[in-house]
Amino acid sequence: MSSTDQTLAATGLTKHFGSREAVSDLTFEVRAGRAFGLLGPNGTGKTTTVRLLTGLLTPTRGSVTLFGQTLSRSNADALRARIGVQTDTRLYENLSVRDNLRTWGQLYGLAPRVIERRIGEVLEVLGLSDRVGSLAGELSKGMRQKLSVGRAVLHEPDLLFLDEPTAGLDPEAAIDLIGYVREMINTLRTTVVICTHQLHGLETLCDDVGILNRGRLAVTGEVRTLLRRRWPEHRYLLEVGGDPASAREVITSAVGRAVEFSTVEGLLSFSLNKQEPISSAVAALVHSHIQVRAVIPRRPTIQDLYFATINDGSAA
Ligand SMILES: Nc1ncnc2c1ncn2[C@@H]1O[C@H](COP(=O)(O)OP(=O)(O)OP(=O)(O)O)[C@@H](O)[C@H]1O
Known part of the structure; x- marks a missing residue:
């Protein structure tokens, strides 16, 4: 595999919080244009792993490589500009859907023309076009969830982190959202890391998985190969x-x-x-x-x- 194929790699990634070892010795990679499911029970280290991979936490040991460069304090901002992260639904409650996205577009450094085009495209595929003028604080839980995904993909990131993206969505909206993410992967070659407890039907999205158990990577690899090997x-x-x-x-x-x-x-x-x-x-x-x-x-x-x-x- 050439290094250009590899979007993300973790090597011996370990994080301690005081005496607690949250994640230990994680080694895995995610290739460009693939979807990687990071799965595991509550409290097993998924959020910690994502925070390490996106440079929000510094590892106790080990390293992260993003787009071929080892993540460090000096290049974290530049590398993060190529990443989209949907980890929570914190929104600007008193701003409209449009102004929430506009503000994020400006933070991403997008040109006003691009921001307006992307707002239209993103709201259309997420089925939120008719709520463009609604205040974020007035949206239902599912709509907020969609808006947080829209915010993460506004700048068409090369690498997208999704945390429980379908939580709070009705089954139809969940299927639509997964379809949209799959389309981004197919058309833009976006690389996706998804943390979720919604395992049903996940094979339509994930090419590869890593299953964390008690802070350690119990299994990682291509879904098809892992299933064939096990059964x-x-x-x-x-x-x-x-x-x-x-x-x-x-x-x-x-x-x-x-x-x-x-x-x-x-x-x-x-x-x-x-x-x-x-x-x-x-x-x-x-x-x-x-x-x-x-x-x-x-x-x-x-x-x-x-x-x-x-x-x-x-x-x-
Ligand atoms: N800032 C912190 N300080 C101390 N301990 C922490 C901190 N963040 C996480 N932990 C601990 O690290 C472990 C892993 O937590 P983490 O949030 O990464 O799990 P998770 O797999 O994302 O859980 P969930 O599925 O419930 O969101 C837990 O034992 C948690 O209590």
Whole structure:
């Protein structure tokens, strides 16, 4: 990988608050134009990590590289100009939506013409165009959330940090927002680091993940590779008519080995490896006059990986 591909890298990043070690020895990288999900339970060090990565905190040990340069006091301001951070919803309550964004545009050093164009574009995609004149203090929680995202992307940053961006949004708005972030990645090659507890459907956004547990990076890498490595077999859910015990027997005999079954919401759940096609199992069931109502491939998700990783950590 060339250094131009790498937008962000943490090497041995460690932060102590007094005797408390908030994060320890974090080493990972995020390549340009990719979305990295930084996940973990409450109090595990996500906010601390983002503050270290954006130069708001100085590490006790280790270093951060942004756009190929090691982050230091002397270059922090210049590097931060290329970053957008949506970490809280603190807004200018007595200013309108437009004036909130204008003020931030001026702080980013954008030309007035660019500010007006970007305000229009950002409010349009976030579905806030009709609230341009409303005071920030009068917005609903979800609208405030959208405005804080709009503020972070106004200057079209090369690197965007999002902290719980979908919190407070209704499901439709959450899907829209994730779609918008994905589009930014695809069209502008924006690099995104997202901290979230909303794990459902996260694979539509994240290419890579890092799962923090008790301040340490338990797992990091490409989502697809991590899922394949953890679950090399194919999982299925099966809905059959009649006694599931008979179905289990037939499948076991068709596969020719002891298959482990469980029941998930009344469905039979089991795994097959690549050499064991599901079609043979289904054919054997049909042959035995067992009605097959549904065969659902159960692809593992980031959520599965998250819980498996956290459980590994608890067991250790
Ligand atoms: N300024 C600080 N002074 C002392 N301890 C701190 C400070 N900031 C964070 N911590 C501690 O560091 C640990 C990690 O906190 P952090 O806020 O980074 O977690 P988080 O993963 O972002 O949590 P959440 O998901 O709840 O937002 C916690 O034990 C927290 O109490």
